[in-house]
Amino acid sequence: MRWFVVLVVVALAGCTSTWERHQTKLAEAEARGDYLTALSEQQWIIENAFVYGPHEEHSPEADARRYLRLAKLAAKTGRYQLAIQSLKLALDTDPTQAPAVRHQLEALPLSAKERNKIGQEFAWNIAALLPGDDSQQPEVDETVCWSYRVREVRVQQRTVSTPEGMQRQVTYDARDWLYSSDTRRWSVDGEWTTDAGSETESVHGPRRPRYEALVAPGTRFYADGKVPPCHRDAWRGPYDSESATIFVAAQLPATR
Secondary structure, eight states: HHHHHHHHHHHHHHSSHHHHHHHHHHHHHHHHHHHHHHHHHHHHHHHHHHHSSSSOSSSSSHHHHHHHHHHHHHHHTTTTTHHHHHHHHHHHGGGGHHHHHHHHHHHHHOOOOHHHHHHHHHHHHHHHSSSTOOOOHHHHTOOOOOEEEEHHHEEOOOOOOOHHHHHHHEEEEEEEEEETTTTTEEOOOOOOOEEEEEEEETTTSSOOOHHHHHTTTTTTTEEESSOOOOOOOOOOOOOOOOTTBOOEEEOOOOOO
């Protein structure tokens, strides 16, 4: 009889998928208040959803829900920067989750200064990701700044023949510049790097945002991300309209 019970347990374990086992471990850890373990399980679930998750887990909506849950767990363990980053990923993945993102952001125990700064950054991102949707548009203070890094580039263009067909190619030298929201100043953040990167675009294929930005007339400075409201007017873009990122400028925005 004992062997029969063991065989049943083994058989049941064999019927449980890897995905289901981690989901169970996550639920059990949350139930007993072991949020560090739950956080680790949620990170595994995020990293392995495409490989082990069922088909219904392969969507931006499902990805965003996982990031929202990760943010909650991170907040419970006191890892507030991870919570903020997870909320940013949730918003970028599925902008319609903006109300849930704002709700969780408001619950974080941040200082008044940090809350205002981060709140305005999220507000700007929501406005950029959901243009024309008045139900989701927060009021954006266009004087708000945050620290960010951009690249000064020197580009070289050419057309090359590849096995996939003719391609346009741009290579570039680069050096980083950092804007500090505390001092409101730009500063060089490193030396020039030769052949820092390259982008290609098929002659007969679709346009690629990074290539188009680098070869745009007057491009000298390149921001591969979102830019703060206080400098938005100085940047041309976004070149990637889907994520509201990638901007270029002939000169760095004036400090304010």
